[in-house]
Amino acid sequence: MAEFQCEQCGAELASLPVKKLHEKQFCPKLTATEPVAAEIETSNNGDQPTEELGRLTVPIADPDYFVSSLVAAEIQRVLALCEAQPENLALVGPKGSGKTALALQIAAKRQAPCYVANAYTQRSSDEWFGREGVSLEHGTYYVPSLFVEALETEGAVVIINDMALMQNKSIQNGLNDILDYGIRFAWVEALAATLGRPVRVAPRVLIIGTWNEGAAYTGNIMLSANLTDRFPNRIYMDYPPAEVQKSILMRKTGISHDDASRLSDFGARLRGLQDPVEVSMRGLIQAGRKMQLSANIHDALYYTIISGLKPESQEQALAALEGIYTTNEKHLVSTRTNQWEAWADGGEKWTEVSAEVKASWERAVEGWRPPSKAGGN
Ligand SMILES: Nc1ncnc2c1ncn2[C@@H]1O[C@H](COP(=O)(O)OP(=O)(O)OP(=O)(O)O)[C@@H](O)[C@H]1O
Ligand SMILES: [Mg+2]
Known part of the structure; x- marks a missing residue:
C-alpha cells in the first residue's frame, strides 16, 4: 500500500517529496490543461530576504x-x-x-524564480532530470529534480553553472533537446511513468549557461560545438575596469579608497603581464575584507591570492607588491619576526571585530542566499 495517494488522479505514491512534486507539476489531471503558474509566497517578513517559490528562490538584488x-x-x-x-x-x-553573480542579478532584476544547477555535480546525462530514491517499502523510485521544476516554471531563470566542469562529455547530451530552440522538451525514460509526458520548457524561461574558456582551465572539458551553438546570446565577460573595481572593493568591504586602489592596482599589474595571471574579483574582495581586519596588504594578498599561484607567478606577484607598499608597510613586512610556539601557551587574543565592520559585512552579504526550504536535487 502506498503511503500517499494523489487526490486528483488517484496515483499511489511512495513518499512525500514525490507526492508534492507529482501534484504540483506532474499530475496528468492538473497538467493536462496548463502548466502550473508560479505563485510568489507573500510571507516575507524581513529575516528572509528571498521570496520562496515552491523550492525555487528569487535572488536578492546586490546593491553593489x-x-x-x-x-x-x-x-x-x-x-x-x-x-x-x-x-x-x-x-x-x-x-x-x-x-x-551576473546570472543571479539578472534573476533578481527580473524578480524571477531561479534555480542554479551545478554542472559538475551531475553524474550522468539523465541526472539533470532527477535521481533515484530507494525506500524499504516501495523499492526504487525516481524523484524529479529542481532543474525540472525550474524549467517548467513560467518566467523562471535557470542557471547552468560552470558548464565546462561537467564530469564527462556525455553529460552534455542530456541538455541538447532542452536547449534546442526548435525542440524545448526532453523525453526522460525514468520520468515517463510518473509524468506521462516529456519535460517541457515553460514560456518565458531564460536559461543562462556560464563557463570558463581558454587553455588556462586545465580540468575543464571542451564543450561540444553543438552545445555552445545552442547559446545564440553570448556575453564575454572580463574583469571590471580599475575604477569600477575600486568602487566594488570599497562598497563590498568598507576599505579606504587608497587601499582599494592598491588592491585593484595589484590585480591590474598581474593581469597585464606578458603571461597574464588571472586575479579574480573573489580573491581581491576577500583580501579587502582582511585589510578591514587590519591585515597589511602583503598578508591580505598572500593568504588569498599569492600563495595559490605557481612559483614564477608568485615571484611576479611579490614584485608587484613591492610597487604598492606604503613605506611603513614595506618596513613592517621586511623587519617582522615570525616565531613558533605551542599554540595553547600563546596569550594571543582573537581579532576583535568592531560593530562598524560587522555592519559593513551585513551590507556586503552576497546577492544570494540558499533557499531556506532546502530540498535535495
Ligand atoms: N561587476 C561586479 N560588481 C560587483 N561585484 C562583482 C562583480 N564581478 C564580480 N563580483 C564579485 O566577485 C566575486 C566573484 O564573482 P563570481 O563568483 O560571479 O565569478 P565567476 O565569474 O562566476 O567565477 P568562476 O568562473 O570562478 O565561477 C563575487 O563575490 C561577485 O559578487
Ligand atoms: Mg561562477
Whole structure:
C-alpha cells in the first residue's frame, strides 16, 4: 500500500517529496490543461530576504553589483526576446569575473524564480532530470529534480553553472533537446511513468549557461560545438575596469579608497603581464575584507591570492607588491619576526571585530542566499 495517494488522479505514491512534486507539476489531471503558474509566497517578513517559490528562490538584488551599459542593454534585449519564447544566454569569461553573480542579478532584476544547477555535480546525462530514491517499502523510485521544476516554471531563470566542469562529455547530451530552440522538451525514460509526458520548457524561461574558456582551465572539458551553438546570446565577460573595481572593493568591504586602489592596482599589474595571471574579483574582495581586519596588504594578498599561484607567478606577484607598499608597510613586512610556539601557551587574543565592520559585512552579504526550504536535487 502506498503511503500517499494523489487526490486528483488517484496515483499511489511512495513518499512525500514525490507526492508534492507529482501534484504540483506532474499530475496528468492538473497538467493536462496548463502548466502550473508560479505563485510568489507573500510571507516575507524581513529575516528572509528571498521570496520562496515552491523550492525555487528569487535572488536578492546586490546593491553593489556593477554592470556596463553595453552589457545591461544586451541583457534587456535578451529579456525582451524571452517574452516571445524561451531564450538561452551564455556568460563566458575568466574565473571570478562575475558570471555567476551576473546570472543571479539578472534573476533578481527580473524578480524571477531561479534555480542554479551545478554542472559538475551531475553524474550522468539523465541526472539533470532527477535521481533515484530507494525506500524499504516501495523499492526504487525516481524523484524529479529542481532543474525540472525550474524549467517548467513560467518566467523562471535557470542557471547552468560552470558548464565546462561537467564530469564527462556525455553529460552534455542530456541538455541538447532542452536547449534546442526548435525542440524545448526532453523525453526522460525514468520520468515517463510518473509524468506521462516529456519535460517541457515553460514560456518565458531564460536559461543562462556560464563557463570558463581558454587553455588556462586545465580540468575543464571542451564543450561540444553543438552545445555552445545552442547559446545564440553570448556575453564575454572580463574583469571590471580599475575604477569600477575600486568602487566594488570599497562598497563590498568598507576599505579606504587608497587601499582599494592598491588592491585593484595589484590585480591590474598581474593581469597585464606578458603571461597574464588571472586575479579574480573573489580573491581581491576577500583580501579587502582582511585589510578591514587590519591585515597589511602583503598578508591580505598572500593568504588569498599569492600563495595559490605557481612559483614564477608568485615571484611576479611579490614584485608587484613591492610597487604598492606604503613605506611603513614595506618596513613592517621586511623587519617582522615570525616565531613558533605551542599554540595553547600563546596569550594571543582573537581579532576583535568592531560593530562598524560587522555592519559593513551585513551590507556586503552576497546577492544570494540558499533557499531556506532546502530540498535535495
Ligand atoms: N561587476 C561586479 N560588481 C560587483 N561585484 C562583482 C562583480 N564581478 C564580480 N563580483 C564579485 O566577485 C566575486 C566573484 O564573482 P563570481 O563568483 O560571479 O565569478 P565567476 O565569474 O562566476 O567565477 P568562476 O568562473 O570562478 O565561477 C563575487 O563575490 C561577485 O559578487
Ligand atoms: Mg561562477
